[in-house]
Amino acid sequence: MPPDIPTHVSLVGSRLFAWHNSRQLKLICRLPASEPYIVTDQDKSTSVQEEFEELRESLKTLQLATLDSDSQPLASYAPYVRLEGKYYLFLSELAKHTVNLITNGSVGLLLIESEESCRNLFARRRIVLRGEARRIERDSALFTLVIAEFERQFGGIIKVIEPLQDFHLFEVNPVSGRFVRGFAEAFEMSGPGLDVIEHIGADKL
Known part of the structure; x- marks a missing residue:
């Protein structure tokens, strides 16, 4: 046999x-x-869904993968807020990732648990997203709403940087994603805001 x-x-x-x-x-x-x-x-x-939501809500920064005008990748990070399934970034033009997002809205996002809290460094829990970014105009109601949420979460620093005209607000709409819980434990994210997760079989990993 x-x-x-x-x-x-x-x-x-x-x-x-x-x-x-x-x-x-x-x-x-x-x-x-x-x-x-x-x-x-x-x-x-603790259900997988609860673990996924706990990880997502526990983080205040995420890591970015952007592309420049020559399609060269750049890794960086930024604080973020999440509203109604969208991820919002308030970024300065002095940072290369901001220039990249202005010219190319395709972006990868990584939300990963800290090295200190993980069970094993080879299997850190993480949420991997692919999305499309667009700039939000300063005179829009959405800009006011999101900046207020940034101030609620991050405090007085937002009042300092919000008037600076080199800062831009980006909305990232995630179009696909995976939650990796550990070794051979990957889950596809779907539904509105990618809030629903479903286990991925070994043949699709």
């Missing part, structure tokens, strides 16, 4: 196991970890 082919892997503490459906096949390896992680009843009761 042909050998069983692993359908997925799971991480338990620092040990990585291979499984065929519900049957454990073997221990693949032990991964280095600063501290052992013990699965608790609370972990088991």
